[in-house]
Amino acid sequence: MGTVTHQKAADSAPTAVPSASELELIALDCDRALVGFERQPDAEENARQVVVMIDHGNQLAGVVTRLPDAERDARVAGALQDWTELLGRGPGGGLFANWTYLRALARAVRSFTQFLQERTRPRPFWPDR
DSSP: OHHHHHHHHHHHSOOSOOOHHHHHHHHHHHHHHTOOGGGOOOHHHHHHHHHHHHHHHHHHHHHHHTSOGGGSOHHHHHHHHHHHHHHHHOOOSSHHHHHHHHHHHHHHHHHHHHHHHHHHSOOOSOTTO
16 A cells, blocks of 8 residues: 555656755755654644655655665665655554654655765766766
8 A cells, every 4th residue: 555655646746856045944854854852842833843844755756756776875765665654554543653754754764865965966076076
C-alpha cells in the first residue's frame, strides 16, 4: 500500500524543481518541525505542521522520483523509502507519537530539500579549482 500511495503522490506532484527561495522556505519549515523535546508544539500546531510537511514531501518526492536513478544519491533513496513507509503508516496515538511522526516527515523532507539545493546550486565557472 505504501508504494502505491507514494507513486500516486509522485504522479500528481509538480515536475518543476522548486526555486532556491522556495527550497529555503521548505528548509525553514523543516527546522520548525525538528525542535527539541522541550519546544515541541501543541497538538493543533503539530497537526498543522504535519499537513505542511506532507505537502512539501509530496511535491519534492515527485520531483526526485522523476530523476534518473543514476542522478540520485543514497540519501534520496533512503528518504524515498522512509517517505513511503511514513505515508503508509500514518501518525501514532497521542501527542508524543504525533510529534515523532512530524519529525520523521521533516527529516525525509529535509533530505529531499538538501539534495535539490545542492543540485541546483550554481557551479563555479572554473572546474579545476
